[in-house]
Amino acid sequence: MRRTTSRILRGIALVSTLALGVTACGGSDDDSDTKAVSAGDLQAALDKGGDITVWAWEPTLKTVAADFQKKYPKVKVNLVSERSGDKHYTALSNAISAGKGVPDVAQVEYFALGQYSLTKGLTDLAPYGADKLASKYTPGPWNAVSDGDKVYGLPMDSGPMALFYNKTVFDKYKIAVPTTWDEYLDAARKLHKADPKAYITSDLGDAGLTTSLLWQAGSRPYKVDGTKLGVNFDDAGAKKFETVWQQLISEKLLAPVNGWTDDWYKGLGDGTIATLATGAWMPANFSTGVPNAKGQWRAAPMPAWTKGDKASAENGGSSLAVPSLAKNKELAYAFTEYANSGAGVATRVSEGAFPATKAELESPAFQSKKFDYFDGQEANKIFADSAANVASDWSYLPFQPYANSIFNDTVGKAYVSSTKLADGLKAWQNASVKYGEEQGFTIEK
Amino acid sequence: MSTSVTASPAKSAAPGLRTPRKKHTPGKPRRNVLLTVLMALMVLYTVVPLIWLVINSTKTQAGLADSGGLWFAHDFALWDNVRDTFTYHDGIFGRWLLNTLLYVGLGAGGATLLAVLGGYALAKFQFPGRRAVFAVVIGAVAVPGTALAVPTFLMFSKMGLTDTPWAVIIPSLVSPFGLYLMWVFAAEAIPTELLEAARMDGASEVRTFFQVALPLLAPGIVTVLLFTTVATWNNYFLPLIMLKDPDWYPLTLGLSAWSSQAQTIGGDVIFNLVITGSLLTILPLIAAFLFLQKYWQSGLAAGSVKE
Numbered sequence A: 001m002r003r004t005t006s007r008i009l010r011g012i013a014l015v016s017t018l019a020l021g022v023t024a025c026g027g028s029d030d031d032s033d034t035k036a037v038s039a040g041d042l043q044a045a046l047d048k049g050g051d052i053t054v055w056a057w058e059p060t061l062k063t064v065a066a067d068f069q070k071k072y073p074k075v076k077v078n079l080v081s082e083r084s085g086d087k088h089y090t091a092l093s094n095a096i097s098a099g100k101g102v103p104d105v106a107q108v109e110y111f112a113l114g115q116y117s118l119t120k121g122l123t124d125l126a127p128y129g130a131d132k133l134a135s136k137y138t139p140g141p142w143n144a145v146s147d148g149d150k151v152y153g154l155p156m157d158s159g160p161m162a163l164f165y166n167k168t169v170f171d172k173y174k175i176a177v178p179t180t181w182d183e184y185l186d187a188a189r190k191l192h193k194a195d196p197k198a199y200i201t202s203d204l205g206d207a208g209l210t211t212s213l214l215w216q217a218g219s220r221p222y223k224v225d226g227t228k229l230g231v232n233f234d235d236a237g238a239k240k241f242e243t244v245w246q247q248l249i250s251e252k253l254l255a256p257v258n259g260w261t262d263d264w265y266k267g268l269g270d271g272t273i274a275t276l277a278t279g280a281w282m283p284a285n286f287s288t289g290v291p292n293a294k295g296q297w298r299a300a301p302m303p304a305w306t307k308g309d310k311a312s313a314e315n316g317g318s319s320l321a322v323p324s325l326a327k328n329k330e331l332a333y334a335f336t337e338y339a340n341s342g343a344g345v346a347t348r349v350s351e352g353a354f355p356a357t358k359a360e361l362e363s364p365a366f367q368s369k370k371f372d373y374f375d376g377q378e379a380n381k382i383f384a385d386s387a388a389n390v391a392s393d394w395s396y397l398p399f400q401p402y403a404n405s406i407f408n409d410t411v412g413k414a415y416v417s418s419t420k421l422a423d424g425l426k427a428w429q430n431a432s433v434k435y436g437e438e439q440g441f442t443i444e445k
Numbered sequence B: 001m002s003t004s005v006t007a008s009p010a011k012s013a014a015p016g017l018r019t020p021r022k023k024h025t026p027g028k029p030r031r032n033v034l035l036t037v038l039m040a041l042m043v044l045y046t047v048v049p050l051i052w053l054v055i056n057s058t059k060t061q062a063g064l065a066d067s068g069g070l071w072f073a074h075d076f077a078l079w080d081n082v083r084d085t086f087t088y089h090d091g092i093f094g095r096w097l098l099n100t101l102l103y104v105g106l107g108a109g110g111a112t113l114l115a116v117l118g119g120y121a122l123a124k125f126q127f128p129g130r131r132a133v134f135a136v137v138i139g140a141v142a143v144p145g146t147a148l149a150v151p152t153f154l155m156f157s158k159m160g161l162t163d164t165p166w167a168v169i170i171p172s173l174v175s176p177f178g179l180y181l182m183w184v185f186a187a188e189a190i191p192t193e194l195l196e197a198a199r200m201d202g203a204s205e206v207r208t209f210f211q212v213a214l215p216l217l218a219p220g221i222v223t224v225l226l227f228t229t230v231a232t233w234n235n236y237f238l239p240l241i242m243l244k245d246p247d248w249y250p251l252t253l254g255l256s257a258w259s260s261q262a263q264t265i266g267g268d269v270i271f272n273l274v275i276t277g278s279l280l281t282i283l284p285l286i287a288a289f290l291f292l293q294k295y296w297q298s299g300l301a302a303g304s305v306k307e
Helices: A002-026 A029-034 A039-048 A061-071 A085-098 A110-118 A130-136 A139-145 A167-172 A181-194 A207-216 A236-250 A262-270 A282-289 A329-340 A343-350 A358-362 A379-388 A400-405 A421-438 B002-011 B033-056 B061-065 B078-124 B130-142 B145-159 B166-172 B176-189 B192-200 B205-234 B237-242 B251-263 B271-301
Strands: A050-055 A075-080 A105-109 A161-166 A222-225 A228-231 A275-279 A297-300 A318-321
Touching: A039 A329, A050 A085, A050 A329, A061 A075, A061 A329, A061 A343, A075 A329, A085 A105, A085 A110, A085 B251, A105 A110, A105 A329, A110 A139, A110 A318, A110 A400, A130 A329, A130 A358, A139 A318, A161 A167, A161 A282, A161 A379, A181 A236, A207 A236, A207 A275, A207 A400, A228 A421, A236 A421, A262 A282, A262 B061, A275 A282, A297 A379, A318 A329, A329 A343, A343 A358, A358 A379, A400 A421, B033 B271, B061 B271, B078 B130, B078 B166, B078 B176, B078 B205, B078 B251, B078 B271, B130 B176, B145 B166, B145 B237, B166 B205, B166 B237, B176 B205, B192 B205, B205 B271, B237 B251, B251 B271
Parallel strands: A050 A075, A050 A105
Antiparallel strands: A105 A318, A161 A275, A161 A297, A222 A228
């Protein structure tokens, strides 16, 4: 049922996206946006007041919106937060293509930004002063929201990757924390041998994790230059990833559990899923989702693909963007700026969000924060270090949400059948190229 | 075993010779071990999830993760869970409950009203096109509502009705099965002679309907009302594609939104509230069934016995 529902929704979303592409070609009204909006204009808008609607599920925005309204009493922020992920994007695409009910501010994850900016669904925020904020953010997130001199959103949070591991389990079986992926593979074998119910991690095919690991391994499968695209999973980095992950799959060392399900939370809690390579936002999810394993988990730097290499990658993270059809763009930008660059950042960090701003990442208060959940570990040092080592030359496809949606039909087969991971990636590449061509992109071979 | 049972009527042609042991009347049904076992399995299959729901709504998020599914955790948090369910996100659960009541009241209530009027008219009045209506209704019963949801969405979108409560209420007003049921029920339950007698005495059609037909239709109306209520209360797919504004969500959609928070970066994981909310969601339905059961049963049996 769930599967059919999401398929149909995906269908609706795609129809909407296509319609969006068509309308975007017709008009050139976005020229009117290029006139600069001064700080004075923004202040005038704030003094005048009005209503803005914000579609965002990020929980700390609730306090931020309350503070913002306190500071600007004439502004009313209507925060709609009961939707996330697929449903959020379906609703956003539908609203944009219907030209009605479009929010003034929308949370858009980095991997999905391209889809909306390319179809001119988002306002270029550079004329509002966003272009001057570049130096405030770490390179990974800034690279994700900007395209040349255009800025399609302000980074809200970031997900520099780290390896979270269950120390209790590692200690019990005297396994050392892996520093390379080869050691990780050995640890996986050792753990599963010691306890056949325990696995090093769970993976049934996760597009987000795969792209992040490719990113860390130095692979750059997606080349995007305007409407010219290249998709190629055949580089040295991809080979490194395939080798390790293929062995994990073939030797059945990965728990057959889908991420983010209740089984998964249970596994993280009872020690049958021993590590998790993911973004630095995970501690918040750990403490609400797996409260019973408090004190067992720790953070460690990501294992390296080559010993001594410090390269890291991003996983997840989202921005706030202002749709082109937003009614109150000045106020929308003012709120976005307040939440993601101004006073809102401190509020959000204090409530557990992981920042994308350099000042917060480098501040001693942030770095020396002790995580109760990790038994007092100063985990932010590891995360900040990871953020500084994220390569900024990664790009996602302009239709990454679609590409991710077909991941399980292509690469995902390797996890459940005898298909090889390399063949799966090849199939994913072909399917992505085919879709890109259908969408009118020029594919560079 | 079955041979002795089938043989018994022939042997016991003369009353009184029949041994009491083998006697089985509708009041005293015979036992069948296989059937009993099958029914027991069915009961388990339907009741275990309910028991699971009740037990797990007493647990905190931590308790859910580190205790078995079919027994209680060390902490008993049912009341906290109920309170949290109603206060989480500024009490939006209460709003969803009111929305659901609105959709059920107008949608299911309206569907029942239309089904009663339509069913009565089709059963008791002769007019051209009845056969065509019959074909359409039977055809409509066969089409699942889910299949119509997307076309309905596109149509409503053109009419500017999406993202309003009307987008959920209007499609709920149509219940082909309810109409068919009312039609069959009215044909059986209201003797045409009675209507003729009322007309002879000079009652208007409206008065005949309200004072003669309606009381006779009561069991059928309750049955149809239960059907449409359950269908509207549980409806998930239609609101899912129609509604964007969470303030208009029914409970089904709201609970699903809460559940999907666990799949979101930085999202609050509240499986305990999802489970408690689900329990609270089915309680009104259970209550409705218990209170209306006698009508419901007599409604189902109507027309099965010739009086």
